[in-house]
Amino acid sequence: MKKYAMVIDSSVCIDCKACMASCKVQNNVPRGYWRNWIKHTIPDFSKGPLTRTHFQPGGCMQCDNPTCVQACPSGATYKDPQNGIVHVNEALCIGCGNCIKACPYDARFRHPDKRVPDKCDFCFSSGRLERGLLPACVDTCPTKARVFGDLSDPDSDVSRLLRDKPAVRVLAKGGIDTKPNMYYVAATAPTDWAGEVEFPGAFTVMATLVNPVVKVAVGLSALGVAVMWAKQIFSPDKEESEHESSAPGKD
Amino acid sequence: MNERMIHRHTRLSIFMHWFNAFCWFALLLTGLGLIKNEQLNPVGAWFPSLMRSLFGGGENLLMVHQYLGLIWAGAFLAYVLFKRRETWAFLKEVFTVSPASDMLWLVKMNLKMTMGRKGLQRFGLTPDMPPQGFYNFGQKLFAQASVVGGVVIVVTGLVMFFSTISMDNPGPAAWSRVIHYLTVGVVFAGLLVHIFMAAISREERPAFMSMFTGNVSEHYARHHHPLWHAQVATEKDKDD
Numbered sequence: 001m002k003k004y005a006m007v008i009d010s011s012v013c014i015d016c017k018a019c020m021a022s023c024k025v026q027n028n029v030p031r032g033y034w035r036n037w038i039k040h041t042i043p044d045f046s047k048g049p050l051t052r053t054h055f056q057p058g059g060c061m062q063c064d065n066p067t068c069v070q071a072c073p074s075g076a077t078y079k080d081p082q083n084g085i086v087h088v089n090e091a092l093c094i095g096c097g098n099c100i101k102a103c104p105y106d107a108r109f110r111h112p113d114k115r116v117p118d119k120c121d122f123c124f125s126s127g128r129l130e131r132g133l134l135p136a137c138v139d140t141c142p143t144k145a146r147v148f149g150d151l152s153d154p155d156s157d158v159s160r161l162l163r164d165k166p167a168v169r170v171l172a173k174g175g176i177d178t179k180p181n182m183y184y185v186a187a188t189a190p191t192d193w194a195g196e197v198e199f200p201g202a203f204t205v206m207a208t209l210v211n212p213v214v215k216v217a218v219g220l221s222a223l224g225v226a227v228m229w230a231k232q233i234f235s236p237d238k239e240e241s242e243h244e245s246s247a248p249g250k251d
Numbered sequence: 252m253n254e255r256m257i258h259r260h261t262r263l264s265i266f267m268h269w270f271n272a273f274c275w276f277a278l279l280l281t282g283l284g285l286i287k288n289e290q291l292n293p294v295g296a297w298f299p300s301l302m303r304s305l306f307g308g309g310e311n312l313l314m315v316h317q318y319l320g321l322i323w324a325g326a327f328l329a330y331v332l333f334k335r336r337e338t339w340a341f342l343k344e345v346f347t348v349s350p351a352s353d354m355l356w357l358v359k360m361n362l363k364m365t366m367g368r369k370g371l372q373r374f375g376l377t378p379d380m381p382p383q384g385f386y387n388f389g390q391k392l393f394a395q396a397s398v399v400g401g402v403v404i405v406v407t408g409l410v411m412f413f414s415t416i417s418m419d420n421p422g423p424a425a426w427s428r429v430i431h432y433l434t435v436g437v438v439f440a441g442l443l444v445h446i447f448m449a450a451i452s453r454e455e456r457p458a459f460m461s462m463f464t465g466n467v468s469e470h471y472a473r474h475h476h477p478l479w480h481a482q483v484a485t486e487k488d489k490d491d
Binding site: 070072076089091095096115202210211221222225229236 | 288313411414419426437439
């Protein structure tokens with residue numbers, strides 16, 4: 001079983017956006033939408049010639065605690081146990097948008113034509129991994145800032161990088177650790193851009209209110225039926241049964 | 252069976268009843284199989300897993316659920332369009348209630364079914380029931396829930412069906428699922444009582460049989476639906 005991850009050395013990113021462009025071409029990402037991104041710090045120009053900007057490539061972090069999957073009622077979005085990739089089964093999805101809201105990284109968008117969520121899947125659905133190719137963004141990166149591989153293979157580039165160097169992750173606000181599989185070597189910036197995990201109202205109402213109400217309603221009804229059934233078996237009304245059986249004769 | 256029988260259900264009504272029953276059963280099972288999320292599925296994740304194995308994947312399950320739902324709704328739409336008078340008569344019958352006597356009937360019926368005649372006596376009630384028409388108040392309540400619930404289920408179902416086809420805002424689909432699930436749950440609670448009363452309880456056995464034969468005995472009609480029986484009798488007299 002594989003566990004795909006990305007280890008990124010954001011210090012060598014030059015913000016060329018080749019990863020974003022190649023992803024768009026490879027995956028037919030519609031105009032105006034992106035599956036991956038390069039974030040940047042706000043430069044402080046008061047430092048004059050010492051002004052620096054730090055660039056940070058990213059995308060779906062294929063979390064081990066994927067809140068998007070937890071927010072999906074039907075299992076249309078799911079974490080692949082074979083490789084750890086979070087997929088979208090477009091044929092099962094009804095486009096309710098729960099998962100898009102539940103992602104603190106804003107890594108999903110609603111595809112304007114297909115009306116189902118679209119996201120980075122490490123180029124799995126484009127067939128690149130199958131053919132032994134790296135994801136398009138990794139393949140195209142001129143400074144090799146993005147490194148892709150299998151964390152469960154100790155000899156993979158990602159495993160060696162994480163073994164040799166300390167790494168940080170960008171975490172969601174609000175205390176829920178989604179356990180992202182995107183690591184930044186040594187340090188990165190910005191790190192405060194992720195939002196809070198937000199389960200949409202429709203999900204919360206169904207989980208905390210509607211589901212208990214339905215269970216109680218069906219439970220009470222079943223209890224009533226059980227009592228009626230027991231009564232019919234153990235203490236049927238005498239006259240009633242006589243009245244039923246003798247009835248045709250009386251008329 | 253040498254007793255005089257009274258015609259109660261047409262062949263078409265009988266067909267619609269069992270068609271509805273089949274669709275409800277199949278849609279309930281496939282629908283429950285679609286709720287894979289363990290936080291939401293009332294019976295647990297094993298059921299959706301089982302249904303997905305049987306149907307060869309969640310997407311097939313969804314397709315069967317959606318198209319069977321459309322067929323179900325389409326059949327009822329056709330009935331309403333082609334049988335306007337019958338539909339109107341049915342709706343008028345099930346939504347016409349006489350609150351005072353019907354509530355008394357409901358209380359008495361509950362006591363009678365759970366505690367028997369002794370139960371009625373204990374609360375100082377006589378064993379006779381307030382007279383009922385073509386449907387008794389319990390049947391009316393369930394019919395009302397089925398009609399209103401059915402409309403809500405179809406509308407929310409259509410919203411979800413068209414969500415990925417033509418809707419640019421995901422909100423309606425998300426909330427439709429909540430309402431869809433709640434409505435099915437409430438009607439299902441009623442369905443348990445409906446099935447018990449019809450298929451298991453002794454009192455209503457003739458009514459159950461009439462859902463196959465279309466007829467009930469005059470004795471049953473007089474004792475269980477006296478107002479309807481009186482109506483049928485006067486019509487008969489007029490004809491004679």
